[in-house]
Amino acid sequence: MKSGTPRSRLLLIDDHPGVLETIERLLGHRFNVVGVVADSRKAISVANDLCPDIIVLDICMPEPNGIRIAHALRESGCNAKVIFLTVQEDQDYIDAALRTGAQGYVLKRRMQPDLLDAIDLVLAGKRFIR
Numbered sequence: 001m002k003s004g005t006p007r008s009r010l011l012l013i014d015d016h017p018g019v020l021e022t023i024e025r026l027l028g029h030r031f032n033v034v035g036v037v038a039d040s041r042k043a044i045s046v047a048n049d050l051c052p053d054i055i056v057l058d059i060c061m062p063e064p065n066g067i068r069i070a071h072a073l074r075e076s077g078c079n080a081k082v083i084f085l086t087v088q089e090d091q092d093y094i095d096a097a098l099r100t101g102a103q104g105y106v107l108k109r110r111m112q113p114d115l116l117d118a119i120d121l122v123l124a125g126k127r128f129i130r
Contacts, residue, residue: 007032011052059086070100
């Protein structure tokens, strides 16, 4: 990355502190992690306050779950691109995620090899599903 080029702003939302730490370590060198949220009830207000470029969001959060959070973000006018990071491999979850307008779907077991590529593709206007 060229010196002086602004780094994309990321918000991480997951109810597991260990997962949040892992994601932040994985992404922090390339992106500006502007927020880390473990409480799903605060996720929408934090996202609207921070206006990130990308939100990495877990589907299986306590209420509201990630699908509801993504819908609420769209309804609030949040323009951040959403990438779901989840353990859920079932097609029903993938379909529900895409119906929210999410641009990415990454399995947690594939976080290391796929998440950076997913973010790059989504920032380029493409989808990443794996």
